[in-house]
Amino acid sequence: MLEFDQIALHYDARVIFEQFSLAIPQPRVVISGANGTGKTTLLMLAAGLIAPQAGQVTFNGESVLSSQVKKQIGISATKVALPGFLSVKALLEFHAGQFGCSAEHALIDDFKLKQYFATKVADLSLGNYKKLSLVTAVMHQPQLLLLDEPTNGLDEQSLLVLNSLISDYPGQVVIASHQSMAADSADVRHIALKREGVTHT
Numbered sequence: 187m188l189e190f191d192q193i194a195l196h197y198d199a200r201v202i203f204e205q206f207s208l209a210i211p212q213p214r215v216v217i218s219g220a221n222g223t224g225k226t227t228l229l230m231l232a233a234g235l236i237a238p239q240a241g242q243v244t245f246n247g248e249s250v251l252s253s254q255v256k257k258q259i260g261i262s263a264t265k266v267a268l269p270g271f272l273s274v275k276a277l278l279e280f281h282a283g284q285f286g287c288s289a290e291h292a293l294i295d296d297f298k299l300k301q302y303f304a305t306k307v308a309d310l311s312l313g314n315y316k317k318l319s320l321v322t323a324v325m326h327q328p329q330l331l332l333l334d335e336p337t338n339g340l341d342e343q344s345l346l347v348l349n350s351l352i353s354d355y356p357g358q359v360v361i362a363s364h365q366s367m368a369a370d371s372a373d374v375r376h377i378a379l380k381r382e383g384v385t386h387t
């Protein structure tokens with residue numbers, strides 16, 4: 187379970203979260219909200235990529251800032267930039283080395299990425315960059331998968347691949363999105379972020 191406990195997160199004088207608490211036991215969660223309400227910030231906190239000024243973010247009871255827990259988390263977000271100077275193949279191998287997993291993954295074929303193995307990450311199209319980012323998020327099979335606007339830039343075929351990835355994923359999936367997703371079924375928790383707090387819908 188992902189849990190935010192009494193979080194404070196300020197960017198200089200700007201307060202994004204203050205005494206913010208939220209427990210998310212559901213396996214599928216879609217977070218929506220207007221631009222700038224803090225969806226990406228929430229995912230970055232959940233990934234342990236930024237630390238709150240107060241409070242704690244935990245996954246299954248342990249701080250997401252611990253390196254052991256970080257290995258159980260995968261994130262795909264534009265703000266989490268992939269190194270542009272590496273080739274696609276080199277990046278996948280680097281990521282596999284970091285997480286001690288295989289550099290092979292069915293999603294690489296499903297997204298037809300092999301043809302770009304020699305291409306530098308910086309030279310990928312928007313959609314192919316998004317696909318690579320999704321692959322790096324899932325290839326170590328994290329228990330918690332965080333997807334920020336995962337549909338951005340994807341063509342129709344790739345959207346089908348993404349939708350089945352989300353539906354079939356064995357771990358918890360938390361999505362920040364403006365669009366309705368395949369995950370939008372009855373057993374999905376919807377959380378609407380508002381500037382003054384959180385509304386559950």
Ligand SMILES: Nc1ncnc2c1ncn2[C@@H]1O[C@H](COP(=O)(O)OP(=O)(O)OP(=O)(O)O)[C@@H](O)[C@H]1O
Nearest residue numbers: 197198200202219220221222223224225226227228
């Ligand atoms: N590193 C930073 N320094 C200062 N302000 C920041 C930083 N990162 C985000 N912000 C501000 O924090 C607020 C929340 O940003 P965030 O990206 O989390 O929102 P969002 O809900 O994901 O927005 P969008 O829907 O546009 O992607 C915004 O006002 C943004 O300008």
